[in-house]
Amino acid sequence: MKEEAKLNFYSINKCGYYNFGKGDPEFGSVKNILQQLNEWAKRPDFTLESTCTYSTDNDEDDSLRTFCFDIIRNKKTGDFFLTTWNETPTTFGQVASVEADQPVGQADVKMNEIVEGTIPGYATYFWFMPEHDVFATVRFQHTFNGHRSLVKYLNGFLETHSPYAVKRFIDDDNIEVLGYRDNEKDEIEKLNPSFRSRLLRKGGEVDLIKQKCASIRNIIRKSTLNLEVEEEKSLATKMLEKMGIFQGCNGRQELSVKYNIPYTPTNDDISSIIENAFEEGLSWHNDVGFQFTGKSEVTWLSNSIIKRDFDLNVERENDEVVNLLSLGKQLSSQRQIVVNILNGAQ
Numbered sequence: 001m002k003e004e005a006k007l008n009f010y011s012i013n014k015c016g017y018y019n020f021g022k023g024d025p026e027f028g029s030v031k032n033i034l035q036q037l038n039e040w041a042k043r044p045d046f047t048l049e050s051t052c053t054y055s056t057d058n059d060e061d062d063s064l065r066t067f068c069f070d071i072i073r074n075k076k077t078g079d080f081f082l083t084t085w086n087e088t089p090t091t092f093g094q095v096a097s098v099e100a101d102q103p104v105g106q107a108d109v110k111m112n113e114i115v116e117g118t119i120p121g122y123a124t125y126f127w128f129m130p131e132h133d134v135f136a137t138v139r140f141q142h143t144f145n146g147h148r149s150l151v152k153y154l155n156g157f158l159e160t161h162s163p164y165a166v167k168r169f170i171d172d173d174n175i176e177v178l179g180y181r182d183n184e185k186d187e188i189e190k191l192n193p194s195f196r197s198r199l200l201r202k203g204g205e206v207d208l209i210k211q212k213c214a215s216i217r218n219i220i221r222k223s224t225l226n227l228e229v230e231e232e233k234s235l236a237t238k239m240l241e242k243m244g245i246f247q248g249c250n251g252r253q254e255l256s257v258k259y260n261i262p263y264t265p266t267n268d269d270i271s272s273i274i275e276n277a278f279e280e281g282l283s284w285h286n287d288v289g290f291q292f293t294g295k296s297e298v299t300w301l302s303n304s305i306i307k308r309d310f311d312l313n314v315e316r317e318n319d320e321v322v323n324l325l326s327l328g329k330q331l332s333s334q335r336q337i338v339v340n341i342l343n344g345a346q
Contacts, residue, residue, distance in 0.1 A: 002311045007136040009306040014196040017180045027182040031130040034080045036162050041068040053156030066149040070324045074332055080128040081328040086149050087121045095120050123321045127331050132342055147281050158193035199278045205304035213270040219261045220289035224254050277301055310334055
């Protein structure tokens, strides 16, 4: 059946193993890292639960786990398609949900049992085009496109699980990474594994905002706070308390906020604001807008990003998961349109 898919495009600025201060990797590329991930995740008798690439044992790390749900490669184009599974928080083996039609401060929270041996979460989808050092997030029914978790996931793979990593097993649960090398005959090097990306933007529109920064009189911020992240949950709680709401977030997983700041940024300010926004990711729910002197309309930064909506005839495994093979075929049929779009990006 046809469904609307919302695509945001990102340039891949780093993917490999770097000497500190160097812009080019000593080895590693988008193509071979994704091929390594494909081979690693699909090993015989390797379970989905084992595909999380990073540790969540650190008390200072409040992120949840991300897993490889599926990954395939289009042999003709060299593109990769990836589905990740993003864990959601639980409470004593239950998932919380809140009654939506009750007043604020009086809403009941329901606790739903989790089937033993399952991981509660949601799926996110990615289309990698190594030929262009670009990937797209592909979003269907969810607000979050999974970009932040993907970056963490691929950095974890580069750091520990890639064949480039030379490891020493301390015990069954712990390893030490000694360094990295291109092949077994090379010396082990102390390199920095890194995957970095940024939203692709249309040429000219961001430059125009920078040129007119002295005329900015108001900055508007739209943001979706992820209440699974402790820092963002704390900010949301403080905002609600300022409004006289002391019942917290009542089991919600996200909270949309919007606020205005009367402010005229300097040249350094505007560059920092724009780069931070692109680094975080822009969407209808997460955006930065500018009002200029003498004008009431808002110029939204998200209007400068490369994005596209497609109606795709995809198959679903169930209400949550889109079949990755059908998604890959449908996206591949739109590839030339996307390449033409990318040619106008900066």
